[in-house]
Amino acid sequence: MSGIYMHIPFCESRCIYCGFYSTLTPKRGNEKANKSIIDRYTDAICKELELQKGYLFNNSTPRKENINTIYFGGGTPSQLSIEHIKQVFCQISTTYADHITTMDKMEISFECNPDDITEAFVNHLKSLPINRISMGAQTFDNERLKFLRRRHKAEDIKTAVERLRSVGINNISIDLMFGFPNETIEEWRKDIDRVLELNVEHISAYSLMYEEGTPLYRLLEEDKVADMDEETYRAMYNELIDKLTAAGYEQYEISNFARLDHHTKSPYRSRHNSAYWQNKPYLGIGASAHSYNLKTRQWNVSNLTKYIEGIENGTPNFETEEIDARTHYNDLITTALRTCEGINIERLSSHYKMHIMSCAASFIAKRQLALDGNYLRFTREGIYISDSIMSDLMDI
Template structure:
């Protein structure tokens, strides 16, 4: 099976932490949507496998108008889904809570999963992040989505804000659990180079949270969500039984996917990665001339091994070492020994995975396992 990712780079405002490609050039929306539809036609034969998941990400897909979304889904259905029955597919759209709360907001009929950025339930921190919504709108948005028939809702939560306490985190967890959603993605606040947040820290305007406190927050997060019936199936992702993100899981399982839109990435599931230009004007101009503005690279065996480490080891099930060629299997088991001895890694049959203790230093462990 395969996945389709459609990148909507438009935002009404930029959040201080965002390192993804996005723009506030809303005047280009119409031409951009037309260009994405044309790109789908240009790449219709690129992925021979049936699409199992569709994901509209951004940016902010929910800023698109109803007719713009209808056009996109018309082409998604015609080009990649072949007009078939979509009820068994996972079709996700990222939305901002305040967009959902607007009068007249509607979702395209094919969408059956919504991913929504709550981030925090402290209004002062939402203002600090330059988020457009208020904490109260998150609950209103969830209720509206339920009324629309959406039975699969994911909410993003951030922790590790400057001056945040464990009590603050527990309040956020109380609020997010009260929503009754099916999926939670929880991330420590990251200082991506080039973002306003990064510059604030470099200028001494804010201080990063203490590392020990950050680890205690992560531990609290895991324990409370597990107690509430969520499984931690990936380092930052928690789901009620049966509600794992099938689309994101395909990334971590090296399933092929096609990326449509400016800055979107694609992968053939084996050895070729490609990406579109991260410039909306250049993207639109190229597509209008019938050209795909993309670059590609062929991955050698060593890079494929490294990619396998950095994707599969994020998952609860870890890596099936039987998938490795003998030289990589021997290398991995040798590099893993000290982590196995210290119980940071565990080998269950043929599967090597992080333990609970290993989750806290997962990046350094994966770095040591790479070729």
């Protein structure tokens, strides 16, 4: 069970908080520039899909090992034309035919900005196998959207959801942010209420992060904005958990909430992201994308020109790291422990089972960690200091 992540680094404008690799989309109307960059990039990711197939699958890989998820992230994947998107799907279908049963059984996610979900876009969705949309709403406050340099308006979010529903997209995820400068609990409560009114299947909520190198971080350094204090963070996070769980959402990961599917009786968890947390292999395609096959981790160069030229020359620009037992254990601490199930300690070696239980003892005593059967997980109180606990559990 593997996944493919496609990184589309183009953005029409840059949000002040974003630390992901991206580049500005060539201006509309300059078709020559569009073709020289976006067309070449699309050709490059299609060629990389061929070049890197052996990273996940080789002659010794059983045919029953399938690709279960595809995720288009960015950047802004909706900056690609429908023709580009179809080209990528055609390449995946051809190259990985032996490891795809049928695309309608897969989870195929596509990140969008609300204002990109036009009538024309949703009509094109009918001809594509995309069945899950992840939409970056962030907030329903227009002043805060302007502060973030987001392109959409608050009213665009509801319109986008309605358009997606009209063409049968029944798995929609919305991203929210909290902890804006001077934001109050009441203002955050209104954002949660607005997203609940949309009745989407999945909600991801993150505190506003001050990533080094971003315009937002520079504002913080210049004392033009202030990060929220610990007490406010706790109050906002508590409000998030209480309101979403009361509305029937399952908190299956620190920042992710899934509504129950009334037909299957299972929650609408992100299958792609869950695979990351469950130590499943995945292939990352595109500039700055990461891959993992249980034995190694590799990541592509975070430079559009170098990425494209490397692929075109048949010599991809990437770095590789071998995954030894220590790295594997530390990875589990920062992934599996984030989930509601936690870490299955019985799957650890005897050495690391003793290590984790020794390090966890004081947190269990303080009810910040809980041991349920074979699973070690965060309690609600432990989530607030999760970074500190994970650091103490690692093998440094």
